[in-house]
Amino acid sequence: MIRSAKIPVGISACLLGLEVRHDKGHKHSRYCTGVLSRYFEFRSLCPEMGSGLSAPRKAMHLTEQDGMLRLITTDGLRDHTELMQDFIDRAMPSLAPLRGYILMAKSPSCGMERIRVYNDDGHVQHREASGLFAAALQRHYPLMPLEEEGRLNDDTLRENFIERVFLY
Numbered sequence: 001m002i003r004s005a006k007i008p009v010g011i012s013a014c015l016l017g018l019e020v021r022h023d024k025g026h027k028h029s030r031y032c033t034g035v036l037s038r039y040f041e042f043r044s045l046c047p048e049m050g051s052g053l054s055a056p057r058k059a060m061h062l063t064e065q066d067g068m069l070r071l072i073t074t075d076g077l078r079d080h081t082e083l084m085q086d087f088i089d090r091a092m093p094s095l096a097p098l099r100g101y102i103l104m105a106k107s108p109s110c111g112m113e114r115i116r117v118y119n120d121d122g123h124v125q126h127r128e129a130s131g132l133f134a135a136a137l138q139r140h141y142p143l144m145p146l147e148e149e150g151r152l153n154d155d156t157l158r159e160n161f162i163e164r165v166f167l168y
């Protein structure tokens with residue numbers, strides 16, 4: 001029997017061209033939709049929209065308070081950490097069938113690494129965080145291959161990610 005099912009892989013929704021970013025734009029990745037989609041069945045999620053926020057919405061960044069990362073609007077007026085945590089708690093169990101995840105870089109929600117953390121004065125404290133959704137993904141599924149879309153431009157990193165997806 002010939003099986004033709006593609007491999008289920010999660011992806012940040014803005015990378016598929018969906019207008020879900022805070023400015024109602026997207027970050028369409030032609031490589032993902034044009035090439036990887038031949039092999040991967042993408043399941044897209046926008047954690048910020050899933051949290052009940054709309055597009056457009058105020059831009060957000062991470063701050064650290066009492067050792068905890070918080071997702072707040074850049075004007076400091078709104079804290080969306082609980083909304084995001086509720087979404088994470090609801091969404092995480094349903095992601096078990098995925099065999100990999102492609103994340104949008106630099107996002108306080110989806111960024112895999114080197115995400116900026118600001119202090120109350122709006123200055124960068126450090127760049128060592130992951131976005132809240134990406135961090136939860138790593139915690140819940142430590143073996144799931146994750147990669148940022150921008151890093152797929154590097155031949156070695158791309159091959160490595162695809163190989164890990166097939167193995168996983």
Ligand code: SF4
Pocket residue numbers: 012013014015020021022045046047048049104107109110
């Ligand atoms: S980076 Fe993540 S949270 Fe931000 S728009 Fe894209 S999918 Fe949504």
